[in-house]
Amino acid sequence: MRRWASISVLLIALTLVIILWKIYYLDYDPFDVIPEKGYKLTLEVITKNIRNRSVEIATYVPQDSTKQQVYREESISDAFRFKVMKVNGNKQAQWRGENISGVNKIKYISRIKSARIRFLFSNETVAREDYPESLQNYLKNTDLIQINSLLIKNKLKELTRDKYSLYEKIRAIHNFVVKDIRYVNFSGGLDAESTLQLLEASCNGKSRLYVAMVRLLGVPARVVGGVILNRSPKKTTHQWVEVYINGHWVPFCPTNNYFAELPLRYILLYYGDEVLFKHSSQVGFTYRFSFEKVNIPKAGLSLKYRDMPVNIFAVLSNFEKFNISLNILIYLLMLPLGALVSVILRNIIGFQTFGIFLPILVASALRGTGILLGLAVFTGIIVLVYVINFLVTKLELLYHPKMSILLSGVILSILVLFLTGINFKNYDLINVVFFPVAIIAITVNRVMAIVEEEGSMKLLVVTLNTLVVIVICFYFMNSTFLQLSMLSFPELIILLVGLNILIGRWSGIRFTEFIRFYPVFQKEGRDE
Amino acid sequence: MNREFFKWMVSGDSRGILGINRRNIDYIYTGSSRKFFRLADRKLETKKILEKAGLPFPETLGIFTEFREIVDFETISGEWKNFVIKPDRGKMGSGIMVLGERSDSGFWDTDGNEIVHSKIRKRLGDIILGVYSNGLNDIAFIEERIYPHHFFSDLYPRGLSDIRIITYRKEPVMAMMRIPTGESGGRANLHQGGVGVAVEISSGLTYAASIKRGKIEKHPDTGAGLVGKKIPFFKDMLRMCGMLPDDIRLNYLGFDFAVDRERGPLILEINARPGLEIQNIGNAGLHGLLRERAGGAQ
Numbered sequence: 001m002r003r004w005a006s007i008s009v010l011l012i013a014l015t016l017v018i019i020l021w022k023i024y025y026l027d028y029d030p031f032d033v034i035p036e037k038g039y040k041l042t043l044e045v046i047t048k049n050i051r052n053r054s055v056e057i058a059t060y061v062p063q064d065s066t067k068q069q070v071y072r073e074e075s076i077s078d079a080f081r082f083k084v085m086k087v088n089g090n091k092q093a094q095w096r097g098e099n100i101s102g103v104n105k106i107k108y109i110s111r112i113k114s115a116r117i118r119f120l121f122s123n124e125t126v127a128r129e130d131y132p133e134s135l136q137n138y139l140k141n142t143d144l145i146q147i148n149s150l151l152i153k154n155k156l157k158e159l160t161r162d163k164y165s166l167y168e169k170i171r172a173i174h175n176f177v178v179k180d181i182r183y184v185n186f187s188g189g190l191d192a193e194s195t196l197q198l199l200e201a202s203c204n205g206k207s208r209l210y211v212a213m214v215r216l217l218g219v220p221a222r223v224v225g226g227v228i229l230n231r232s233p234k235k236t237t238h239q240w241v242e243v244y245i246n247g248h249w250v251p252f253c254p255t256n257n258y259f260a261e262l263p264l265r266y267i268l269l270y271y272g273d274e275v276l277f278k279h280s281s282q283v284g285f286t287y288r289f290s291f292e293k294v295n296i297p298k299a300g301l302s303l304k305y306r307d308m309p310v311n312i313f314a315v316l317s318n319f320e321k322f323n324i325s326l327n328i329l330i331y332l333l334m335l336p337l338g339a340l341v342s343v344i345l346r347n348i349i350g351f352q353t354f355g356i357f358l359p360i361l362v363a364s365a366l367r368g369t370g371i372l373l374g375l376a377v378f379t380g381i382i383v384l385v386y387v388i389n390f391l392v393t394k395l396e397l398l399y400h401p402k403m404s405i406l407l408s409g410v411i412l413s414i415l416v417l418f419l420t421g422i423n424f425k426n427y428d429l430i431n432v433v434f435f436p437v438a439i440i441a442i443t444v445n446r447v448m449a450i451v452e453e454e455g456s457m458k459l460l461v462v463t464l465n466t467l468v469v470i471v472i473c474f475y476f477m478n479s480t481f482l483q484l485s486m487l488s489f490p491e492l493i494i495l496l497v498g499l500n501i502l503i504g505r506w507s508g509i510r511f512t513e514f515i516r517f518y519p520v521f522q523k524e525g526r527d528e
Numbered sequence: 529m530n531r532e533f534f535k536w537m538v539s540g541d542s543r544g545i546l547g548i549n550r551r552n553i554d555y556i557y558t559g560s561s562r563k564f565f566r567l568a569d570r571k572l573e574t575k576k577i578l579e580k581a582g583l584p585f586p587e588t589l590g591i592f593t594e595f596r597e598i599v600d601f602e603t604i605s606g607e608w609k610n611f612v613i614k615p616d617r618g619k620m621g622s623g624i625m626v627l628g629e630r631s632d633s634g635f636w637d638t639d640g641n642e643i644v645h646s647k648i649r650k651r652l653g654d655i656i657l658g659v660y661s662n663g664l665n666d667i668a669f670i671e672e673r674i675y676p677h678h679f680f681s682d683l684y685p686r687g688l689s690d691i692r693i694i695t696y697r698k699e700p701v702m703a704m705m706r707i708p709t710g711e712s713g714g715r716a717n718l719h720q721g722g723v724g725v726a727v728e729i730s731s732g733l734t735y736a737a738s739i740k741r742g743k744i745e746k747h748p749d750t751g752a753g754l755v756g757k758k759i760p761f762f763k764d765m766l767r768m769c770g771m772l773p774d775d776i777r778l779n780y781l782g783f784d785f786a787v788d789r790e791r792g793p794l795i796l797e798i799n800a801r802p803g804l805e806i807q808n809i810g811n812a813g814l815h816g817l818l819r820e821r822a823g824g825a826q
Contacts, residue, residue, distance in 0.1 A: 347549060396650050399657040452659060453622055455720075507550035509542045513804075517545045519741075520807050521532070524543035524816065 011498030038296035048284030060270035063091040118261035127166035138220035177254040220244035233290035350512030354446040363473035368434035544816020555780035568800035616667040623660030677787040687714035698770040703727040724809035732762030
């Protein structure tokens with residue numbers, strides 16, 4: 001076997017041996033490193049105010065519970081001061097600003113790890129007789145949850161006739177509120193009694209009636225509120241019910257028929273029959289929630305694998321220690337993979353790009369800016385370099401000062417975009433500053449080399465080729481499967497080296513060459 | 529075409545066509561040393577080798593390596609006229625400036641425009657700063673102007689036509705002639721619209737011509753017939769290709785010749801990574817020819 005082939009096979013085999021050794025000998029569970037599914041929940045609030053005055057806005061934001069864990073949160077706003085307060089067991093975000101006028105935007109981003117929860121609740125579950133003082137509030141009559149109402153009392157009696165266990169009784173209430181109270185979507189709430197009278201309500205009327213009936217059984221219950229992450233963006237929030245059973249607050253949703261369980265997509269914002277938003281009067285106020293799925297690392301992994309000889313988790317835990325996100329580690333690990341994809345696209349398919357690294361660097365930068373904005377900025381830089389070069393050509397400047405002018409022009413344009421984003425409250429546009437300067441500099445250099453040596457047509461071709469390669473690399477580098485593979489088995493980098501050796505010795509025709517030399521290919525075929 | 533592509537993918541049979549991958553692996557990296565790529569990439573270094581081997585090339589009149597030398601261009605240029613400014617490492621004819629008779633404040637170019645001294649100094653400065661060689665510092669040199677043999681000026685009077693001969697271990701494998709057109713702006717580059725004419729190695733006769741892969745019979749500007757012509761001094765050129773000293777460890781080369789009215793064939797450049805477009809011009813696969821004619825890699 002040739003030397004290169006042996007080395008390549010050796011490297012690939014070595015990788016497989018390390019992986020198998022980790023799994024079978026070190027008892028390494030590849031699934032451990034798999035980050036948990038989570039959500040990046042974004043709340044955007046837009047305020048409109050005509051006169052200069054102080055404005056206060058408060059809302060409940062996600063906090064840790066059995067179902068959800070907040071991993072990271074941030075608030076973006078230029079006009080308001082921000083703080084988080086604990087209010088009645090809820091986490092309240094408060095924004096306050098003086099002399100606020102015009103249109104202002106607040107963004108609150110929370111990364112939440114959410115889980116599906118399900119409680120064992122059956123005929124065998126025993127109800128307690130008495131509850132501690134702290135839970136007495138959840139047994140009381142309120143204006144909206146009228147447990148003194150005769151109508152509700154009689155209905156409950158009818159529903160729970162010959163029902164003996166707590167499970168059967170709550171099942172009966174649940175079935176009644178789910179099936180017999182018709183769901184209508186209206187804004188504003190209904191109290192428990194009116195819900196029963198009308199036999200129709202939105203989630204909040206249903207929840208209040210549910211809570212009233214459960215309290216009448218002598219079991220603490222409360223309305224809770226949150227948001228269902230089923231479509232993005234959305235303006236509607238949701239309310240459901242929690243019942244205190246055997247020392248746990250067990251969730252029930254009479255609107256979507258969840259009994260002692262809740263799916264992943266329910267995110268809890270507050271406990272109690274609260275109003276989500278509070279804001280100063282005479283302020284125009286709109287909001288929306290949007291979300292995307294993200295990966296959030298599992299906690300506590302670093303301890304489990306601390307003493308292992310080949311320990312990627314040590315790297316991971318050190319990243320965590322310095323509060324560097326998992327994303328940076330992923331970013332580093334995905335670069336060699338992106339390079340391989342770029343190499344395949346170049347040497348086997350035949351794409352012509354601005355170098356081999358620029359596409360993968362831009363592809364990584366897209367994570368910060370978003371794919372469309374990132375590609376637009378990249379294309380914009382190329383166009384700008386071309387135009388500025390065209391304009392200054394007549395000045396017959398020396399090479400280096402001209403390059404410096406080009407870079408200055410690009411940076412100036414990026415600042416203008418950034419300020420435009422700030423002024424028009426376009427938070428997406430602000431992301432333009434996350435486009436790394438190093439990439440901009442390399443791009444300017446590469447573009448100029450092609451313009452000077454090979455002309456505009458070539459620049460156009462190479463630009464289009466590069467854009468395609470960037471997008472393909474982006475999808476590979478952002479593939480959850482590949483990210484997890486690299487994260488669990490970083491020794492795969494050795495395998496990538498092996499594959500690169502194979503490609504480096506592959507002397508076949510590139511696909512674009514097949515097209516380029518197609519007439520010759522045909523003719524040589526006829527001659528044979 | 530899809531089926532054919534698939535068949536090619538599966539069989540790996542390139543039907544004798546040479547792609548970039550194979551060119552680099554089997555012909556450029558194999559049996560060559562990096563040191564010599566540099567030789568071939570630098571025209572002045574190439575000239576030193578040519579001189580040692582006793583091969584003809586356009587004479588160098590002057591060399592500019594530093595800025596302060598440019599300032600004195602007017603003095604240095606003395607009695608020069610009819611010369612060419614070239615970058616040592618320029619690719620594909622970029623950065624070249626052809627100057628004719630002297631004018632009051634500079635020179636006349638080949639189209640009869642006046643090129644003033646400051647413009648020439650600017651070009652020399654650009655070359656030194658690496659504008660034509662990817663930002664690397666470079667050397668500008670002055671070369672005698674070639675007056676093409678009437679065979680070439682009859683085909684097209686402007687610019688400089690050249691003959692490219694691909695050799696492997698000193699054996700000529702494939703040849704073509706490149707002629708400028710109005711569209712190519714006096715340059716003989718194929719991708720800029722120059723004419724490519726296939727030349728038969730055994731006879732020196734032209735047998736096909738094309739512009740940007742479209743078949744033609746006559747030069748688009750002059751109407752001169754391009755097929756069935758015998759290239760002058762072709763045998764001499766083939767002989768010269770085999771005359772490089774043995775210690776130059778480059779197996780696979782592209783020789784560029786021009787034929788001067790008085791001096792005959794001159795070597796303009798030796799390319800260590802000659803392009804592959806010659807296959808489309810000659811309608812034949814280089815890999816197959818290399819195997820057949822020069823014992824190329826199997």
